[in-house]
Amino acid sequence: MKQALVVEDLAEVRDWLADIAQAVFPGIEVTAVGRVDEALAQAGSGAFDVALVDLGLPDGSGIDVVRTLHRQQPQCLAVVVTIYDDDEHLFPALQAGAFGYLLKDQPREALEAQLLRMASGEPPLSPPIARRVLAFFGQNAAALAPPLPSAQQPAVEEEEKVRLTEQETVVLQRVAKGYTLPEIAQQLGLSRHTIAEHVKHIYRKLDVSSRAEAALEAARRGLVK
Known part of the structure; x- marks a missing residue:
């Protein structure tokens, strides 16, 4: 392993992933970016041996990065590193060519151990x-990806379009109550990186940009009084 690409929009988490890559693959040179367009530009101009790719990025999905790397640089082992553990994210990522799929809420030691398996050709999962x-x-499912909605299906209500996961709902409630990210992480037994990821996705889903706006949305949903 000589060249690594890290794609993550949160600077703190990006540095954390870059540090993990350097610990797992001593001497590797890491290029770290925070957007899909930057990652695609790197895929077109440099050659990478491994890539650690987040899925929720400001200008699109990390799945597009995985797909491009798989097509343009088949030697590059792209590993998704995310908070999403559902079928709607997992199987499209694997279909796009992801070599592995890791969850950020694991201890760092577990992530490193799973990445080390790549040396023997084992996908990190x-x-x-x-x-x-x-x-x-x-x-014996018929297809990897969930079926797309058909034209005959009823339109999705606006509330369903911004449905939060159970974990995101819990985090939003605590954000609205004024707890800091480290406090929420301690309360839920998760890392600060994971909570920051949840908050990022909550803000993006709800189209808000501040704690005050998030608190108003939490109140609207009946999460706080």
């Missing part, structure tokens, strides 16, 4: 993801 993949194939 967080345990919950490995179980989900096995269960999927155990059910």
Whole structure:
């Protein structure tokens, strides 16, 4: 491993991932970017051995980065590193060519151990993801990706378009109550990086840009009084 690409828009998390890559692959040179367009530009101008790619980016999805790397640089092992453990993110990423899929809420030591397996050709998968993949194939599902909505299906209500996950709802409630990110992380037993990721996705889903706006949305949803 000589060249690594890290794609993550949160600067603190980006530095954390870059540090992990350098610890796992000693001597590797890391290029770190925070947007899809920057990652695509790097894919077109440089050659990478491994890429650590977040999915939720300001200008699009990290799946587009994975797909481009898989097509233009088949030697590059693209590993998704995200907070999403659902089928709607997992299987499209694998279809796009992801070599692995890791969850950020694991201890750093676990992430490093899973990435080290790449040296022997083993795809790095967080345990919950490995179980989900096995269960999927155990059910003999017809296709990897969830079916797209058809024209005959009823229109999705606006509230459903901005539906939060259970974890995001809990985080939003605590943000609205004035807790800091480190406090929320301690309360939920998660890392600060994971909470920052949840907040990023909450703000993006709700189209808000401040804690005050998030608190108003939490009140509208009945999460705080």
